């Protein structure tokens with residue numbers, strides 16, 4: 001059983017490894033990996049930073065389509081388990097290129113699609129622990145989100161759904177969003193659904209335990 005952090009504070013060190021435009025550029029993986037997929041601009045990179053307790057490790061942008069590559073990060077965990085006892089472990093985070101961005105050429109879109117698809121097809125080889133499917137919490141899941149959820153389910157890849165940017169919603173709209181999205185996403189195979197905000201930190205502490213559980 002791999003060791004994952006309980007909170008961002010357990011992440012002792014995190015580092016950018018490389019960006020890949022083709023699957024073949026990825027180094028072999030011996031550590032467990034957690035991959036982040038979602039539409040362009042939903043907040044994947046921001047969420048990675050929030051989960052690692054870093055400000056600018058993963059590059060974020062107002063311009064959709066910023067992460068055009070697969071970006072790999074490596075993380076060291078140092079988790080206190082007793083007075084002066086610690087658990088140590090390493091894992092990787094994979095920031096996949098955002099899908100569903102209209103203003104790119106068909107060629108580019110095919111390349112990104114192929115990269116996402118090939119990465120996920122090699123899930124077992126890559127030691128993929130689970131996937132975090134990131135969905136914009138301000139609106140209902142788009143067709144492409146449901147397609148991705150469906151595909152993950154069919155490939156038997158364990159995943160959780162994270163509804164981002166919920167700081168933009170009031171309490172009653174949050175509850176409504178959860179009611180509307182829970183059914184469809186759970187029926188497609190999502191282990192759990194967590195509303196989060198990378199800006200306010202809402203829900204972040206729930207994400208690590210959910211990711212750990214999802215892969216087991």
Ligand SMILES: Nc1nc2c(ncn2[C@@H]2O[C@H](COP(=O)(O)OP(=O)(O)OP(=O)(O)O)[C@@H](O)[C@H]2O)c(=O)[nH]1
Pocket residue numbers: 038039040041042043044045046047059060061062063064065066067068097098099164165166167168196197198199200
């Ligand atoms: N209000 C709010 N804004 C957010 C949140 N997370 C991200 N953003 C903003 O959304 C925009 C996109 O964030 P990114 O993290 O770059 O999104 P991404 O999914 O990595 O985007 P691509 O790399 O283009 O696919 C930025 O302007 C962020 O500041 C959030 O929880 N709340």
Ligand SMILES: [Mg+2]
Pocket residue numbers: 044045046059060066067095
């Ligand atoms: Mg990004």
